[in-house]
Amino acid sequence: MPATSLAEWLRSASDDELAALLQTRRDLATPPPSDSTVLATRAGTAGSTARALEDLDTFTLAVLDALLVANADTEPVPATKIAELVGAAPGKALDRLRGRAVAWGDDDAVRVVPVVREIVGPFPAGLGASVPELAGADLSELGEDEHAVLSALAAGPPIGRSKDALTQVPLDEAKTPVQRLLARGLLLRRDADTVELPREIALILRDGHSSSPAARHEPELPTNPHQQSTVDEAAAGEAAEFLRQMESLLTQWSGQPPPVLKAGGLGVRELRKLAKELEVDDTHATLLAELAVGAGLVADSGNTTPEWVPTTLTDTWLASAPAQRWLTLAQAWLDLPRLPGLAGQRDAKDKAMAPLSDDLRRPLAPINRRRVLEALAELPAGSGVKSVDELVAVLAWRAPRRGGRLRDETVRWTMAEASTLGVIALGALTRAAGALLADDRQGALSAMVDALPSPIDHVLVQADLTVVAPGPLEPELAAEIKAVADVESAGHATVYRITEQTVRRALDAGKTADELHELFRARSATPVPQSLTYLIDDVARRHGRLRGGAAASFLRCDDEVLLAEVLGNPVAQEYQLRKIAPTVLVSPVPLAEVLDGLRAAGFAPAAEGPDGRVLDLRPNGRRIPARTRNVRRALPEPQGASAEQIAQVIAHLRAGDRASSRRRGTEVRLPGGGGGSDTAATMALLARASRERREVWIGFVDSHGTASQRIVTPAHVGGGMLLSTEDERYPLHRITSAALVED
Template sequence: MPATSLADWLRAAPDDALAVLLRRRRDLATPPPSDTTVLATRAGTPGSVARACEDLDTLTLAVLDALLLAGADTDAATLADVQAMVEVDITEPLERLRSRLLVWGDDDALRVPPSARDALGPFPAGLGASVPALAGVDLSGLGEDERALIGTLAAGQPIGRTRDAGIDVPLERATTPVQRLLARGLLLRRDDQTVELPRELGIQLRGGHVFTPGALQEPELPTNPHQQSTVDEVAAGEAMELLRQMENLLLSWSAAPPPVLKSGGLGVRELKKLAKDNEIDEPRATLLAELAVGSGLVADSEAASPEWVPTTLTDSWLAAAAPQRWLTIVQAWLELPRLPGLAGGRDAKDKPIAPLSDEIRRPLAPLARRRVLMALADLPEGAGVKSVDELVAVLAWRAPRRGGRLRDETVRWTMAEASALGVLALGALTTATRATLEEDRANAVAALLESMPKPVDKVLVQADLTVIAPGPLEPELAADMAAVANIESSGHATVYRVTEASVRRALDAGRTAGELQQLFTTKSATPVPQTLTYLIDDVARRHGRLRGGVAECFLRCDDEALLAEVMAHPVASDCALRMIAPTVLISTLPLAEVLEALRGAGFAPAAEGPDGRVVDIRPSGRRVPARPRPARRVAPESAGLTGVQIDQIVAHLRAGDLAVGRRRGTSMRSHGGSGAAASTSATLEFLAQAVQDRREVLIGFVDSRGTASQRVVRPSRVGGGILEGSDNQRYPLHRITSAALVED
């Protein structure tokens, strides 16, 4: 059968086949090719072929390798030749290759682009150059060292570097395995330092197979069945722990923002402190920091001494319900163009990679992350993978050319991060995560709310002044407990401790002793111990006897002896206190500083408002303006051309082919001798005459991208600076460079 060029094959292909091609290989459509010759040239470039191979599985790539072994890049190959090498059904893989234009032609004349060998490497299937004379050669006389050497070359790449490659000695004088194999003709010398194992010998060492049969089958992915409700509940616990840790980070960095390193990122000391404060390891602390910045809750202050400071979004995030907060963090993680797992490693200059630094930026990270989650989404509900390594093997088989050197590590990092975020549990996706992947925010929030433990409205007060919350507290009760007690340990049950300082903090915030006693009486499921009652009463008795206000600030007290005691203390000088009345002192320092100094000196002052009531003047933490987040990008798998756009490109191709066909197959003449040189008025007159005579015209024009092409047009109207064809296509006259009648 005569050879068919790629351009001829495309020209004869139906429109729907071209549409599939443009959908599978989007790079071919940008900019739109002027005709199928341009499309064929573009499709045959090494870069385009390499991109088209990225999402092919191991079996499909093996078929492409077999075609290269059969010489389909230089001459036509038959389906039977390829089938004999692959030894499994190749119907579907061959169709995938055809749909991507990596193979074209009939079954008895299959061809591949010549650049495929450049894109896939010089050794298809890991086999070397063919030496037909070595087919079925007897290897029984080889020594163990010689067998080991050629066995290694047969299992991997067929070439090896050795100093013995340049030594040519007869067999009887050969002293090394390489010298003996070269003398026997079982190795080929490529240069003075490189040897190559012949193809026939490699196949023989593989048991007569070009490909190991087992390697062409997708590995199994063993799973453990779980109740979906169990998966959701376990993941909800992790989600709550994540939210607690993120709250701690935001509150901690509000009070003391960590500095930004000169080279960018977060320092080792600050990372260790974050890990210690949250009782987590450093990789998880890195993930927290990355998510805080990635979700817009923290940003670089960009000051003279830059710091990582919470943004104005922090307050609204802290006030939102738990499911809403979780969804914000998870969506930021899905779109995070960074690999937190790289932090702590070494860069190309052997320097440590810091969290939040530019070294861990990877624009394709969201695609890799979603690819892992979609593989889990394909499993039945509640089915969890038994081993991450088994998932790594499956994904590597499905796309061995995607992901680069970090391909497998990215899968492991994604699974670890997803578990920490409550995106999955027990190796299975949660209901909320499935809804999130489907862009169903409402169902994601509802699913997480359903799986989270129901808030409790009671606590257990112990005699040692600890308070146990047996689950997540109702928001109002949680705020009350945070005001009057310190968190001692957290988890599914949170342990608080009430101290003198924590009670004074609650009184400073405006609560009264009676309100605190009422809080524990009504909210404790156990009897309130007397030690707690005495502690509250004792602190309250001393609290607020000395009151301050803003003058720059003032202190007032009905007990003149107490004010005299204050003035006699060294703190009076430190705070620049001055008595203006027997019961009133003033200071030039801010009230917060004065009260802090007095408390350090052993006094128990309180701040009051204009109405005399106790007020809370503690700072809420630093904030910087939130940075505008970039527009959300569609995942590369789902992004692409619309059906209408593809139809337009196909029509554009067909029109270009028509112009090429008419130019080559029909005699034409240009108006005025040269259409390119004709003036605008002459061209306009020429086109108007073509409209009147109902004649087809071959026009040359330049599109908005600056691409020159030609079209055959039957003009229907010329006016207003526009040439309108009978197919409703419109061409601006100032972009038309030439015009010629098409002769019948």
């Protein structure tokens, strides 16, 4: 007999079918449903059903629309009727709908859960109200203007606004196309300025089909074939440039951290300053900033005047090999729960959304990002899409209800960001990105090492005091060149400029003139120009004649004998006092500590301020560190239940179904959790069932507070526990009622 309800259909499903349903619709299993009736009720709720429709493709949704057009939410509909409406066999689509419990029943009597009509809206498939008498209407006598009106409404939605609907006039008095169509009954008047196209007329104009032919098949995705090595090398070039820009950002923000906006995020002025320094646009600069924070290289300092400051991870990142640096950023981008592309757009209050602010937070962004890359991973190795818009169309067909209003823009942003980061090139996925998608970090690292050009160990010094690096330099050489020269232009070949200021900077860092001469003599593949030798010697000759040092405190005294006495005392060595003038001593120790030590040694010093007045340095109270602000972290995406957990839920469900379907004898209830004679009666009933190996129907409340029913065969009753023959344990205080199952 065919199932008459969704609950009955679910009850007759196999364990494998139920397991597939619960894996697809995870919300149905939490908490475990007590029986199939509860499961069917959950499956028919609006929120759960809407989530179940998110991943369905256009054709499956077209079949669902056809089911609603055929009123399958109120009565069973044969699959042949659906095939006529969609113009193709709906077999696999129907199976997908049944697998998600959106539709149920055999092919000769398919039904859908009633809530689907509420979710889809009042016009499934873009069709209006049904007027059966218009079926097969002759439209051949209509004029071109009337056909144009009908065709526009037939494409959906079937509602149109027109002032001609204000009054309905006879056909011989009608002057406009809308008036003539209303007079012929081919349009319905809904109110004073709204008309509706009847369903039957739209189906005539659509050749009898509820959906367009384009909905039946996934659009083709034209591709360009490339060698995988070509794709990897092109992407590696972009990746190397992105790494250089990230390094520049970290260097810039190390010296001048930008402030955090009061509302959170990075200000427009700071963003444009960053973009100007790096010679990129605002979108590119936003991506760099977002990934710097996303990878943990930069963070909000969280003090009273918060700034975006590089973290200690920056030093580790900078010391890593280029492939490892790329892997860190690529993984951070893949898992970033934010949409950098939203920066600069307006929110609901017409306020611009700032980079690094909470406005850009989108928890589903990683899923949508992977979806785009996985579509590229399906293509043959090295094949790249010809057009991003064509990829947008394919992904829109695969899941038109997913992604909301930003669905198509998210695909475009993902492709642009992936290209900038070196995840894709020439519209194709790299080997490194493919490995990263498969969670093979070592494989991704190895692929990027192979793709990146090998570091070189030499530079080309020019007569105009420029240094050309014809490729990525070895880390040690790159650091030495950056210490003595500034980047003038970056790219696959980086040009550095040596000036008097850069040479002085290297000398300030502790380099000597001989070391600089040796650097260029050993590392330059071209002869070192004489002008560079003269520049280094000239700057070195004038460097360091005026010297400065650091001191935390000083002592001054007009009596040189007293200062000599202080220097001769052990306290001078303890506090590292040294003479820099006949009447001045300095120390790296704070003044308060020095004065306390001198007083303990028998001297009577006093503290003075910048104006020469005596200061009181006694401590004035206890201090506590400033509290840092809490950082919001992205929550991990929930994972599907394991096979064991699903099996337990199904066992729970089957037990509830058995309990609801079996007859029971006189029931013993335990009001308020049991007690008194009711408890004694229950214990006696369970003990009797244990002796006679009789099945018992029990009402049970689990640890989540969920009430359910069970059919068990008691094996032992005692110690506050009921042990069944299936080794299941039921605390007696959670049993609310019990009855013997009648034969």
